[in-house]
Amino acid sequence: MNEEIKISARNLNLYYGENHALKDINMDIKKNAVTALIGPSGCGKSTFLKSLNRMNDLVENVKITGEVTLDNENIYGENVDTTLLRKKIGMVFQQPNPFPMSIYDNIAYGPRIHGIKNKSKLDEIVEESLRGAAIFDEVKDRLKKSALGLSGGQQQRLCIARALEVTPEVLICDEPVSALDVSIQAQVLNLMKEIQKEMNLTYLFIAHDLSVVQYMSDRIMVMYLGKIVEVADSKALYDEPLHPYTKALISAIPVADIHYKKKRQVLEGEVPSPIHKPSGCAFHNRCPYCMDICKKEDPALRYHGADGHMTACHLYDGSEVNA
Ligand code: SF4
Numbered sequence: 001m002n003e004e005i006k007i008s009a010r011n012l013n014l015y016y017g018e019n020h021a022l023k024d025i026n027m028d029i030k031k032n033a034v035t036a037l038i039g040p041s042g043c044g045k046s047t048f049l050k051s052l053n054r055m056n057d058l059v060e061n062v063k064i065t066g067e068v069t070l071d072n073e074n075i076y077g078e079n080v081d082t083t084l085l086r087k088k089i090g091m092v093f094q095q096p097n098p099f100p101m102s103i104y105d106n107i108a109y110g111p112r113i114h115g116i117k118n119k120s121k122l123d124e125i126v127e128e129s130l131r132g133a134a135i136f137d138e139v140k141d142r143l144k145k146s147a148l149g150l151s152g153g154q155q156q157r158l159c160i161a162r163a164l165e166v167t168p169e170v171l172i173c174d175e176p177v178s179a180l181d182v183s184i185q186a187q188v189l190n191l192m193k194e195i196q197k198e199m200n201l202t203y204l205f206i207a208h209d210l211s212v213v214q215y216m217s218d219r220i221m222v223m224y225l226g227k228i229v230e231v232a233d234s235k236a237l238y239d240e241p242l243h244p245y246t247k248a249l250i251s252a253i254p255v256a257d258i259h260y261k262k263k264r265q266v267l268e269g270e271v272p273s274p275i276h277k278p279s280g281c282a283f284h285n286r287c288p289y290c291m292d293i294c295k296k297e298d299p300a301l302r303y304h305g306a307d308g309h310m311t312a313c314h315l316y317d318g319s320e321v322n323a
Pocket of ligand 1: 243244245281282283284285287288289290291294299312313314315
């Protein structure tokens with residue numbers, strides 16, 4: 001087993017009825033690193049994250065083929081305890097989902113299940129967790145009140161505190177700060193970063209704000225219509241994006257230096273429906289570099305360049321390197 005790899009997907013395909021939502025996903029998530037997923041809305045980012053702790057099992061009419069391993073064990077194998085799996089791979093959702101119970105009990109729920117009954121110990125855990133998520137001072141006088149009475153931003157910070165409290169090995173976060181007020185976003189991101197380092201957690205997260213992605217991530221995966229089109233270390237992806245979709249995304253990031261003239265690449269057209277994907281490369285109807293082969297053949301994800309930089313694009317046919 002490769003100690004550096006925490007999660008691997010091999011030939012992972014997922015269908016919601018007729019919608020082929022994830023297509024031939026083959027990738028590795030590095031242990032103790034922060035991996036970000038970026039791409040347009042509806043491209044399969046959330047579906048991919050949920051396939052890593054089998055949350056998609058709860059969706060009607062879903063069909064999943066291929067393999068996902070956590071520490072080399074297939075999570076879709078027989079006799080997998082999904083409750084234990086979801087404890088190891090915790091999740092913070094875009095929309096906060098506090099339990100319908102008190103603020104205190106939202107945090108104490110997990111420790112109690114794991115046998116901690118001592119009140120002072122529970123008090124300590126609750127305070128520490130809430131302080132960690134930068135919400136303690138706001139709620140310390142109403143810990144016994146319902147968590148449903150908190151504002152959206154407070155609820156999300158409570159959920160982050162709760163997710164970290166059960167000490168997962170992997171934390172998957174679907175836009176974890178997008179529901180928070182801008183004034184608190186940086187505070188919570190800093191906190192999550194500190195906790196990731198202190199606890200050696202593996203993070204996978206989705207964010208639409210590319211500055212947040214750049215700040216948080218060690219590695220980035222770019223998705224487009226259910227497929228991974230580029231994977232690279234964060235710096236390499238921002239400095240030298242390969243795939244035309246990634247290039248357009250990166251070109252849209254504002255630059256603080258007024259003397260630096262950056263040419264923004266504006267993409268024509270809309271993202272096609274995931275149910276009616278274009279033939280060949282799914283990006284070909286918007287790509288300024290489209291060639292004949294792009295309309296016929298879907299390019300495979302291959303290594304190009306150093307440090308595991310991969311892309312799926314015919315522009316680089318013939319320049320593959322070994323992993
Ligand atoms: Fe553009 Fe062709 Fe590359 Fe697709 S494969 S991104 S259409 S150049």
